[in-house]
Amino acid sequence: MPKKRLGAEQIVTKLRQVEVLQSQGKSVAAACRKLVWPSRATTGTERNAVV
Numbered sequence: 753m754p755k756k757r758l759g760a761e762q763i764v765t766k767l768r769q770v771e772v773l774q775s776q777g778k779s780v781a782a783a784c785r786k787l788v789w790p791s792r793a794t795t796g797t798e799r800n801a802v803v
Contacts, residue, residue: 766787
């Protein structure tokens, strides 16, 4: 069964969320990880990330 694709509004929402996280000092990679795996972002992945 194929995965559902994100709609245009969902993509824009995710991009805005990344911009907010970047303004808070997160890297693009860390912001993307937080959006893709919200539960994993708080388990130390950001602490070990190279900035």
